Amino acid sequence: MTNPWIIALSAIFLWWASTGLILWRVRKADLGGPDDHLWSVILGLPLLVGGVAGAHASAGQLTVGSVYSGFLSALAFWGWIELAFLSGIVTGPDRKPCPPNAPFPERIWRAVGSILWHEFALIAGLLALTHLTLDAPNPFSALTFATLFFARVSAKLNLFLGAPRINTEFLPKPLAHIASHFRKAPMTALLPLSIAALALATGWWAAQAANATSDAPFIGYLLLSVLTALALIEHLFMVVPIPDQKLWRWMLPEAPTVPTKQDT
Template identity: 60%
Template sequence: MSDSPWFAALITLFLWWFSTGIILWRVRVADNGSAKDHLMSVVLGLPLLAIGVLAARASLPDLSAGGIYMAFLAALALWAWIELAFLSGVITGPNRMPCPPYLAKRERFWRAVGTIAWHEATLIGTLAVLGLVTLTAANPFAFGTFALLFVARISAKLNLFLGVPRINIQFLPRPLAHLASYFRIGRITAFFPISVSALTVFSALLLERAINVTHSGMSVGYSLLTCLCLLALLEHWFMVLPLPDEKLWRWMLPATKPQNDQVEDANGL
């Protein structure tokens, strides 16, 4: 496996685009099908979960470039399956109702937490297990990759809740349509510059490690994390800048089928 940082950057960029696109595609296909299709998506994705677990375990003693890539891909596989389960409405939270208007911010916050509670618990549990198994392992990059994804996602969710000018709600599947009522489209809050500054600084620190570390495998690992952190930073800026980022994936997705047609198909009419 190549230890070139440019190869690592290209791999990260491709996987970010492709994995996002394939999950959105499968969720849209399920949206256009019957009510059971979302559950079937999660069941069909179980091999992805198994691959993630097995690859993460196999990567633990291997600090070569190949082992680093295996750890990175393992974390992405675990993350992808959990995100598929979330977007399919299978692992979400106890609250599946839209947010009532004019709620106080604190009550709105706790209701929003209720919409994603089981999803967040699954992510935290997976992160904790990865942390425990990599604590004394030679290769910590499965944990590092998953931890970076988790922190970046929490930051993005908080910004969506507090307020940003641009939110692509057209990608929300039907099982999660109620989430749009918890987003706030408006001016940014003080949390946005804090979050993008933190991601910028962390990207710089990871880049410094990628450049100065002497072990070739570690250099690959830090290069992968640097690119991933920069992509997380880019996703934050997509919430503010008037860029047509949805075009990166919209061309891949089938047209949304009217809900009435879904009901007729489910009834066999």
């Protein structure tokens, strides 16, 4: 597939579908037994193993197939780490809500403590894929993971420092305390800088795709451009009043309603 529209739509669909599947599994575990979140992470281990194996197998050659394989492998690797985080298995040592009037240094300390192991896992994944593709013909698994990594770091910083719109609807029970570290407030200087940086990165990847002399790098850079544009849109959702949660809300199971006295 070298049609740019098909490539772009494929990237958008994979982003939407992979996000939705993770949210669906986490919501199902929320509604299940006490060990369901742990089982989600254990049963999801093929994502981790397949992601690493796919990235390793695709790094040695730069072809259309290997570029798609590297991209999908990075998404699988990333998806398992996110599943482990949202399931409350790989989070951090501090699992208590942050007091509402905590001073700024304490807020930083508590926020870092709430996601520390998750950040270590992401950094380890980034270093592993970077090492794997450092001198390899196909760098796109590492570039995909790096794009997701830096976009996520930017989002976390903006949610911590303050943003006008913060959606906590999809936070699972094991991460209920995370909402206390978000700050709903007028945007800081970081948010427009983040949006500008993501817009420049989107344009840079698109320019690399336009200047590519063969199909494989064209596809790889175009996938990265679309992925970065999606991260840009996610940052804009922190400002623009658009109910983005509707993209996935319809596909998630609802908690059973508890009948009131009037209903009995």
